[in-house]
Amino acid sequence: MSSMPAGGNRILVVLLVPLFMSLMSVSVVNVALPAIETGLQATSADLQWVLAGYALSFGVVLVAAGRAGDLWGRKPLFIAGILLFTAGSLASGLAVDPLMLNLSRVLTGLGSGVLNPQIIGIIQNVFQGRARGRAYGLFGTVVGLGVAIGPTLGGVIIGALGPEWGWRTTFLINVPFGILGAVLTALWLHPPQRVRRPGSRRSLADLDPVGAVLLAAAVIGMMLPFILPGTWLLLVPAALLLVLWWLWEAGMRSRLPQTGRAPMVDPALFRIPSFSYSTVATAFLLGAMPGLWAVQALVTQQGLGLSALAAGLTSLPTAMAVMVLSPWIGNHVHRRGPLFVLLGALLGIAAVGLSMIAFHQIASGAWPYWTLAACLFLFGPAQALLMTSTQVLTMHEVPLHAAGAAGGVSQTAQRVMTAIGLAAVTGAFYASLTASGAGGGHAGDSTAPAPGSPVAVSYGEAAETALLVVIGLLAVTLLAGVLDFLRRYRNGTLSLED
Known part of the structure; x- marks a missing residue:
C-alpha cells in the first residue's frame, strides 16, 4: 500500500x-x-x-x-x-x-x-x-x-x-x-527523474524515426477507411506497413547490444499478458461506446423528433454514474481489478441488451422516452469498472522506462478501434434503416416523426441491429477479461498488492 x-x-x-x-x-x-x-x-x-x-x-x-x-x-x-x-x-x-x-x-x-x-x-x-x-x-x-x-x-x-x-x-x-x-x-x-535503460541515449x-514513420503510416491507413468512405483499399498497404513496422522493431531489438539504440516500441511489451489483455479489453470498449451514443443521438433526433439537447441529456445520468463510482473503484482496484473487468463487461452487455428493448418499446410508443436514459444509466457503472481497472492492469507490469511508449501503444489501439467500432455500428444502423425504406426526420421540424409512427419504428429496429454490433464488441472485452482472470487465478496473482 x-x-x-x-x-x-x-x-x-x-x-x-x-x-x-x-x-x-x-x-x-x-x-x-x-x-x-x-x-x-x-x-x-x-x-x-x-x-x-x-x-x-x-x-x-x-x-x-x-x-x-x-x-x-x-x-x-x-x-x-x-x-x-x-x-x-x-x-x-x-x-x-x-x-x-x-x-x-x-x-x-x-x-x-x-x-x-x-x-x-x-x-x-x-x-x-x-x-x-x-x-x-x-x-x-x-x-x-x-x-x-x-x-x-x-x-x-x-x-x-x-x-x-x-x-x-x-x-x-x-x-x-x-x-x-x-x-x-x-x-x-x-515528476521524479525519468527512468531509462542503462546506457541509453537521447538523440x-x-x-x-523509421519505426515512427512506419507506424504512423500504418495507423493512417487503418483509420482512414473507417472515417472516410471509399478508401477501403488503404487497408492492404496499411497491413503491409504494420508488418514492416513489426519486423523493423524486432530487428532493432535484436541489434540493441551492438547499436545501443532501443526500438520505439519493444516487441517484448506484447509478451506481458496484463498489458496485452487489458489493451484489447479497453480498445474494444472504446470501439463500442461512441457507436452506442451515436445511435442514441440519431434515434432521439431523427427517429423521435426530439432536440439535440434532449439527446445530450440522455447521456448525463451515465456520466454522473462514472463520476461517482470511478474514485471508489480506483481505491479498490489493487485488490479486485481483474474481477472488476469481468463485472464491468457483463454489466455493459446487460445495459446494452436492456437498451435494445427500450429502443423498440419507445419507438412503438409503449414506453416513455426517459426509460432509455434509465437503461443506459447502467452503462455508467460498467464503464467505471472497466475504464478504471483496465488502465491499472494495462500498466501494472510495464517497466517505468517504457511507460510512455506503452501508454501510446494502448491509446493508439483505442483510437483505431474507436474509428472501426463507430463505422461498424453506424454502418449496421444505416443498412437496417435503408432496408426498411425509412426517411430521416429532423429535430424541431413540425413534421418530425413521433413515437409509434412508421419512421420511429424503423429507427427503433435499426437501433436494435446496431446494438447487436455493440454487444459483439463488448463480448471481446469480456473474453479478454476472462482470459486474464483465469491466468491470474491459476498463477495466484488476482491481487495487485505488493
Whole structure:
C-alpha cells in the first residue's frame, strides 16, 4: 500500500484537466456540425474532415510522443502538447473558412496526441499502490465525463449563444483552461527523474524515426477507411506497413547490444499478458461506446423528433454514474481489478441488451422516452469498472522506462478501434434503416416523426441491429477479461498488492 505522494492532488489537477479537454473535443463537435455547416458554408466533405482531421492526427503521434517522453522527460512534452492543443482550439474558434478550421483541428489533434501518453507515463512514475489506483480511478472519471458530457455541453452552449458564436465557443472554451493548465503544470508538476535503460541515449536517432514513420503510416491507413468512405483499399498497404513496422522493431531489438539504440516500441511489451489483455479489453470498449451514443443521438433526433439537447441529456445520468463510482473503484482496484473487468463487461452487455428493448418499446410508443436514459444509466457503472481497472492492469507490469511508449501503444489501439467500432455500428444502423425504406426526420421540424409512427419504428429496429454490433464488441472485452482472470487465478496473482 502507498499513500498519496507530496503534491499528488495538484499533479492530478494539472494532468486531468487537459485530458478532459482533449476527450471532450472529440464528442462536443458532433452537435456543432450543423451550425458549422451554416456558418462557414461547409460541404459534407468539409464536415467529415472536422472530425477526421482531429482523430487522425491524434492517433498518429501517440506512440512517438510517448517514446519521446520516455527519452526527454514527460513534463516538457506535456506542456508542449497543451500549448499545441490550445493554439489549435483558438484557431478553430476564429476560423474564417472550412480549410482554416480543418487545419486548426489537425493542430488540435496533434496537441492531444502529444499530451495524452505523458499523462499515463507520469501517473505510472509518480504514484504507487493504492494511490495509483485512485489516480486511475480519477482518470476513468475524466474519460467518462469527457466522452459523455460533450454533447450535453455543446447543446447548452449553442442554445445559449446561438449557432454562430455557439459553435465557435465549443472550441474557444478550451483556450483559457489550456493557458491555465500550461502555467500550473510548469509550477506544480515535478515528476521524479525519468527512468531509462542503462546506457541509453537521447538523440533523434534514439526516437526510432523509421519505426515512427512506419507506424504512423500504418495507423493512417487503418483509420482512414473507417472515417472516410471509399478508401477501403488503404487497408492492404496499411497491413503491409504494420508488418514492416513489426519486423523493423524486432530487428532493432535484436541489434540493441551492438547499436545501443532501443526500438520505439519493444516487441517484448506484447509478451506481458496484463498489458496485452487489458489493451484489447479497453480498445474494444472504446470501439463500442461512441457507436452506442451515436445511435442514441440519431434515434432521439431523427427517429423521435426530439432536440439535440434532449439527446445530450440522455447521456448525463451515465456520466454522473462514472463520476461517482470511478474514485471508489480506483481505491479498490489493487485488490479486485481483474474481477472488476469481468463485472464491468457483463454489466455493459446487460445495459446494452436492456437498451435494445427500450429502443423498440419507445419507438412503438409503449414506453416513455426517459426509460432509455434509465437503461443506459447502467452503462455508467460498467464503464467505471472497466475504464478504471483496465488502465491499472494495462500498466501494472510495464517497466517505468517504457511507460510512455506503452501508454501510446494502448491509446493508439483505442483510437483505431474507436474509428472501426463507430463505422461498424453506424454502418449496421444505416443498412437496417435503408432496408426498411425509412426517411430521416429532423429535430424541431413540425413534421418530425413521433413515437409509434412508421419512421420511429424503423429507427427503433435499426437501433436494435446496431446494438447487436455493440454487444459483439463488448463480448471481446469480456473474453479478454476472462482470459486474464483465469491466468491470474491459476498463477495466484488476482491481487495487485505488493
